Amino acid sequence: xxxxxxxxxxxxxxxxxxxxxxxxAAEPGQVFGLLGPNGAGKTTTIGCVSxxxxxxxxxxxxMGHDVVRDAIAARQALGVVPQELALYLDLSAADNLAYxxxxxxxxxxxxxxxxxxxxxxxGLADRARDKVGTFSGGMKRRLNFGCGIIHRxxxxxxxxxxxxxxxxxxxxxxxxxxxxxxxxxAVVYTTHYMEEAQELCDRIAIVDHGKLLAIGTLAELRALxxxxxxxxxxxxxxxxxxxxxxxxxxxxxxxxxxxxxxxxAARSASRQLPAIFAxxxxxxxxxxxxxxxxxxxxxxxxxxxxxxx
Amino acid sequence: MRYLFLAAxxxxxxxxxxxxxxxxxxxxxLLLGGLLSFINSDDAAxxxxxxxxxxxxxxxxxxxxxxxxxxxxxxELQTVSIDxxxxxxxxxxxxxxxxxxxxxxxAVLDASSASSSSAGDGLKSVPSSxxxxxxxxxxxxxxxxxxxxTLEIVVEGVFYAQQIFGTALRRIADSQSGPxxxxxxxxxxxxxxxxxxxLQNVLFPPAIALTVARAxxxxxxxxxxxxxxxxxxxxxxxxLFIAGGMAGDxxxxxxxxxxxxxxxxxxxxxxxLAGKLVxxxxxxxxxAFVALAAGAVLFGVAWWRVPVxxxxxxxxxxxxxxxxTPLQMLASSQRAADMLSSTILFPLMMLGGSFFPFDxxxxxMAAVGRWTPNGLGVARLKDLxxxxxxxxxxxxxxxxxxxxxxxxxxxxxxxxxxxFAVL
Numbered sequence: 001x002x003x004x005x006x007x008x009x010x011x012x013x014x015x016x017x018x019x020x021x022x023x024x025a026a027e028p029g030q031v032f033g034l035l036g037p038n039g040a041g042k043t044t045t046i047g048c049v050s051x052x053x054x055x056x057x058x059x060x061x062x063m064g065h066d067v068v069r070d071a072i073a074a075r076q077a078l079g080v081v082p083q084e085l086a087l088y089l090d091l092s093a094a095d096n097l098a099y100x101x102x103x104x105x106x107x108x109x110x111x112x113x114x115x116x117x118x119x120x121x122x123g124l125a126d127r128a129r130d131k132v133g134t135f136s137g138g139m140k141r142r143l144n145f146g147c148g149i150i151h152r153x154x155x156x157x158x159x160x161x162x163x164x165x166x167x168x169x170x171x172x173x174x175x176x177x178x179x180x181x182x183x184x185x186a187v188v189y190t191t192h193y194m195e196e197a198q199e200l201c202d203r204i205a206i207v208d209h210g211k212l213l214a215i216g217t218l219a220e221l222r223a224l225x226x227x228x229x230x231x232x233x234x235x236x237x238x239x240x241x242x243x244x245x246x247x248x249x250x251x252x253x254x255x256x257x258x259x260x261x262x263x264x265a266a267r268s269a270s271r272q273l274p275a276i277f278a279x280x281x282x283x284x285x286x287x288x289x290x291x292x293x294x295x296x297x298x299x300x301x302x303x304x305x306x307x308x309x
Numbered sequence: 310m311r312y313l314f315l316a317a318x319x320x321x322x323x324x325x326x327x328x329x330x331x332x333x334x335x336x337x338x339l340l341l342g343g344l345l346s347f348i349n350s351d352d353a354a355x356x357x358x359x360x361x362x363x364x365x366x367x368x369x370x371x372x373x374x375x376x377x378x379x380x381x382x383x384x385e386l387q388t389v390s391i392d393x394x395x396x397x398x399x400x401x402x403x404x405x406x407x408x409x410x411x412x413x414x415x416a417v418l419d420a421s422s423a424s425s426s427s428a429g430d431g432l433k434s435v436p437s438s439x440x441x442x443x444x445x446x447x448x449x450x451x452x453x454x455x456x457x458x459t460l461e462i463v464v465e466g467v468f469y470a471q472q473i474f475g476t477a478l479r480r481i482a483d484s485q486s487g488p489x490x491x492x493x494x495x496x497x498x499x500x501x502x503x504x505x506x507x508l509q510n511v512l513f514p515p516a517i518a519l520t521v522a523r524a525x526x527x528x529x530x531x532x533x534x535x536x537x538x539x540x541x542x543x544x545x546x547x548x549l550f551i552a553g554g555m556a557g558d559x560x561x562x563x564x565x566x567x568x569x570x571x572x573x574x575x576x577x578x579x580x581x582l583a584g585k586l587v588x589x590x591x592x593x594x595x596x597a598f599v600a601l602a603a604g605a606v607l608f609g610v611a612w613w614r615v616p617v618x619x620x621x622x623x624x625x626x627x628x629x630x631x632x633x634t635p636l637q638m639l640a641s642s643q644r645a646a647d648m649l650s651s652t653i654l655f656p657l658m659m660l661g662g663s664f665f666p667f668d669x670x671x672x673x674m675a676a677v678g679r680w681t682p683n684g685l686g687v688a689r690l691k692d693l694x695x696x697x698x699x700x701x702x703x704x705x706x707x708x709x710x711x712x713x714x715x716x717x718x719x720x721x722x723x724x725x726x727x728x729f730a731v732l
Contacts, residue, residue, distance in 0.1 A: 082569060084566040087565070090326035095322070103574040
């Protein structure tokens with residue numbers, strides 16, 4: 001049984017489809033990445049998994065418990081670290097942890113020990129009694145993480161936990177995530193940072209416009225681009241003429257052709273550039289970008305645009 | 310249950326971290342109570358007029374006049390010299406300066422008219438006849454008039470005494486060189502007895518009797534002081550502030566993101582709201598107890614009534630909090646919620662007897678106000694504090710407040726999970 005399983009999840013607001021039939025599963029001890037640009041539907045997916053949002057269709061189960069029909073049991077197994085800092089600034093770090101632990105009905109004595117343990121883990125033991133309002137951004141971010149793991153969840157949802165964090169705190173948060181996975185927790189990690197996903201995640205799903213575009217391990221995803229380089233040409237093109245000219249080249253894949261840009265996948269693309277330029281003939285090429293195989297190039301291959309656009 | 314108490318403790322601690330709001334909630338009823346108590350205190354001594362006296366005659370008759378004047382409860386006499394009297398009245402240090410001129414007694418016995426003249430703007434020359442001079446302090450408004458009226462009465466009395474006992478008084482005046490002889494005393498006694506006997510039919514019993522009847526105010530309960538009338542309203546003003554403030558806390562949690570996080574825990578929406586209700590009720594209990602204890606100390610509320618009044622206040626306060634919560638959730642932003650809440654809170658205070666007691670409102674307004682949620686609470690609290698504890702009206706009021714509050718609570722819980730948390 002997967003720790004978390006999402007099947008054909010759909011969430012619709014009126015005519016707007018925020019999540020369109022996404023399916024994935026995460027196993028114990030695995031970090032599963034949901035990678036996509038802002039507005040791709042990652043947070044909506046997390047909202048449906050955590051029970052905050054009612055799915056329009058599909059099924060989500062946490063440790064076998066349906067998040068709609070068996071909500072309490074599902075939420076008991078779930079830890080959530082939201083994108084925004086969900087903390088009480090007027091309370092101390094220890095009080096925040098104690099409150100969120102109590103919200104998961106942790107026994108009093110166990111909670112006391114666990115608060116001390118988590119404070120050590122997130123590096124805030126010496127600031128336990130200080131009000132959170134006096135903390136730096138990085139410290140708040142770590143405490144935000146601590147509140148999500150206080151009850152030792154079997155599944156941990158992390159919604160862009162490093163957004164707006166300084167590099168030092170980012171490294172610390174990523175270490176904490178790895179530690180959770182090492183202890184057997186299934187982690188679902190959303191991010192739009194390609195490097196984080198590559199560095200941290202065992203499996204990755206690439207989403208855009210609410211749809212799942214690709215899913216697999218890093219190696220599997222790299223294989224999708226078949227070790228081909230990506231060539232992106234910007235300028236002014238006649239799409240018809242460009243497509244016709246490029247079709248005569250056998251060792252390239254034409255991914256997209258518009259009046260402003262042409263995207264091509266090709267092995268050893270640098271050696272093929274003269275042929276490509278010749279095929280485009282009279283086009284006004286202003287910029288040429290060559291990208292070696294990566295998640296970024298996969299994303300471009302799948303969507304025709306860059307992740308950060 | 311443990312979560313409820315921890316959630317309530319968390320909210321109370323957050324509220325205590327905002328001392329300004331807490332000070333308003335607890336300070337307002339105490340401040341108003343203190344002011345009313347001061348205004349209404351039974352121990353407050355009535356104002357007294359200080360009258361400086363210059364007795365230039367120093368005779369039996371002038372002594373009689375001043376003794377009569379001193380018996381007036383609003384007058385305090387201080388004997389001074391003419392110079393000191395002038396200086397102190399110029400300094401505004403007394404209400405009036407009375408000068409009894411030399412020859413006063415002689416003029417009275419000679420049947421000259423005893424009169425007084427009043428000067429508010431300076432000291433007139435003292436006449437040689439029996440004319441008294443009263444210089445009043447222009448800086449004071451009421452007390453000089455009281456002194457003048459009192460003196461007029463005393464002067465009138467001296468005139469009639471002279472008319473009736475003139476002969477006897479002359480004997481006393483003539484004997485100033487030494488004690489009167491036994492024969493003089495006997496003669497005076499016979500003379501006075503004769504005069505009193507002739508007046509007996511008029512004096513005993515008095516021919517004129519005065520009966521003072523005070524008309525009862527149309528609405529005000531005659532036995533309640535101002536402070537007692539205001540106490541229930543003041544307490545409910547405080548409870549309304551707490552209800553409005555605590556209901557608004559749901560928006561603060563929404564903005565902080567803690568509400569979403571809480572809804573991702575196994576706690577249900579009703580339990581999350583119940584935690585806030587427990588926090589509000591705890592604060593209301595403390596504040597209501599302080600207000601009611603102040604009522605017992607300052608306004609004479611019977612201590613045995615305090616527990617029941619406290620229970621009623623807390624029940625109604627909790628219901629008000631439950632009623633204010635959906636108002637917050639109906640708004641599309643925190644700002645809109647604050648405006649909506651204030652738009653309802655302040656008219657409710659005015660109408661529901663929390664600014665002014667129903668007893669001071671027009672009848673139609675009081676009739677409407679008594680059916681507002683806080684009006685129901687105030688009216689029954691007044692009964693519990695000062696009247697008979699009637700169970701039927703209390704039960705009707707409890708249902709009138711409790712049922713809508715329960716409905717509001719359920720509506721809030723439903724809306725909290727379905728819409729509000731994901732705004």
